[in-house]
Amino acid sequence: MSADALTALKAKFPQATDRASADHPAVNVPLGDLVAALGFLRDEWAFDLLMDVTAIDWAEGAAPRFTVVYHLLSTTRAGSYVRVAANCAGTDAEPTAPSIVSLWPGANWHERECFDMFGIKFEGHPDLRRILMWDGYPFYPLRKEFPLAGIETELPVADIQEETGTRVIAAPMMGGPFVASAGEMNLTDAEPRAKDESWADRATRPDQTPLRQVKD
Amino acid sequence: MVTANSELGYNSKVEGGVIVSRADAAINWIRTNSMWPMPMGLACCAIELMAVGGARFDIARFGAEVMRFSPRQSDCMIVAGTVTYKMAPQVRRIYDQMAAPKWVIAMGACASSGGMYRSYATLQGVDRIVPVDVYVSGCPPRPEALLDALMKLQTKVRSEPSASRLLSA
Numbered sequence: 001m002s003a004d005a006l007t008a009l010k011a012k013f014p015q016a017t018d019r020a021s022a023d024h025p026a027v028n029v030p031l032g033d034l035v036a037a038l039g040f041l042r043d044e045w046a047f048d049l050l051m052d053v054t055a056i057d058w059a060e061g062a063a064p065r066f067t068v069v070y071h072l073l074s075t076t077r078a079g080s081y082v083r084v085a086a087n088c089a090g091t092d093a094e095p096t097a098p099s100i101v102s103l104w105p106g107a108n109w110h111e112r113e114c115f116d117m118f119g120i121k122f123e124g125h126p127d128l129r130r131i132l133m134w135d136g137y138p139f140y141p142l143r144k145e146f147p148l149a150g151i152e153t154e155l156p157v158a159d160i161q162e163e164t165g166t167r168v169i170a171a172p173m174m175g176g177p178f179v180a181s182a183g184e185m186n187l188t189d190a191e192p193r194a195k196d197e198s199w200a201d202r203a204t205r206p207d208q209t210p211l212r213q214v215k216d
Numbered sequence: 217m218v219t220a221n222s223e224l225g226y227n228s229k230v231e232g233g234v235i236v237s238r239a240d241a242a243i244n245w246i247r248t249n250s251m252w253p254m255p256m257g258l259a260c261c262a263i264e265l266m267a268v269g270g271a272r273f274d275i276a277r278f279g280a281e282v283m284r285f286s287p288r289q290s291d292c293m294i295v296a297g298t299v300t301y302k303m304a305p306q307v308r309r310i311y312d313q314m315a316a317p318k319w320v321i322a323m324g325a326c327a328s329s330g331g332m333y334r335s336y337a338t339l340q341g342v343d344r345i346v347p348v349d350v351y352v353s354g355c356p357p358r359p360e361a362l363l364d365a366l367m368k369l370q371t372k373v374r375s376e377p378s379a380s381r382l383l384s385a
């Protein structure tokens with residue numbers, strides 16, 4: 001099962017270490033061993049399905065700042081699911097990791113998404129373009145320093161921006177982000193709300209007398 | 217034209233095959249009853265838009281059942297769904313390609329205001345890039361709500377000074 005595979009992996013790659021995980025077994029490997037380790041799991045332990053490629057941004061100034069995480073599933077050995085993590089090389093502005101498109105062609109779009117959201121350059125990727133945001137978008141939205149509302153920038157098409165006078169704006173957060181109160185059983189109270197909802201308070205316009213209250 | 221007092225306004229025995237009316241009324245009557253939609257289905261609201269086209273809600277009762285996938289043949293763009301900034305220029309391009317007169321219905325919270333997507337990727341209301349005639353609330357709106365929006369739009373079109381606009385164009 002999964003744990004046996006990781007034991008064998010650690011025997012083959014002595015620098016690999018166990019990684020804390022709440023559910024499926026996980027392992028850290030050095031970036032240099034990453035492709036070989038994933039290839040070992042695929043070929044020797046039948047992890048034939050790459051479920052996901054994602055990344056972690058630990059925080060601005062953290063070292064290492066970025067970690068890539070690979071989720072593997074075996075379709076032939078029931079219940080086998082492992083995660084393999086590796087810290088990225090390169091600079092904070094331009095972290096790098098090796099591409100594994102040569103192992104699983106399906107990694108292509110996963111790595112493009114990871115590049116789009118975190119700016120991780122997958123070296124050896126055949127076509128590393130943005131996949132969700134448009135080409136030329138200047139930011140990486142899932143990085144810690146990027147605000148949820150976004151940053152003002154240009155629309156993807158210049159003549160439409162000129163015609164409409166609309167730019168990509170930071171979304172009005174209206175006191176948000178909107179968070180659900182955990183543990184509330186009453187669905188109305190548990191609804192996501194902003195911490196500061198003063199924007200929803202009723203205010204009378206200066207030139208308007210307040211509506212007459214109906215007295216009983 | 218087709219009103220309760222049409223008997224008073226038009227009597228074929230007296231007037232023969234001639235109907236006297238205002239040009240605006242005739243033009244608007246034609247326009248309101250064959251408003252072909254451009255289905256700009258971008259997200260979940262498009263499913264309700266499809267339901268409106270189906271037999272149960274039957275938008276054909278209002279003359280708007282001919283969903284045109286060519287902007288050149290459509291009169292009314294129904295923006296049904298979340299408009300991302302990546303998609304926004306294309307929405308505007310298609311609007312630009314529609315022949316005048318043209319109208320826009322913003323269907324649902326997302327198209328009207330960005331809805332629950334207060335984020336970096338979502339256009340905060342399609343009225344930032346195209347002029348909107350009718351907004352429909354709801355996430356998603358019920359099919360009846362869209363039919364109501366269509367009727368509101370028809371009411372609006374009925375009062376437009378179409379003839380003078382045609383002459384001045």
Ligand code: SF4
Pocket residue numbers: 259260261262296297298323324325326327331354355356357
């Ligand atoms: S308003 Fe609601 S149903 Fe409509 S597109 Fe947005 S999220 Fe989907």
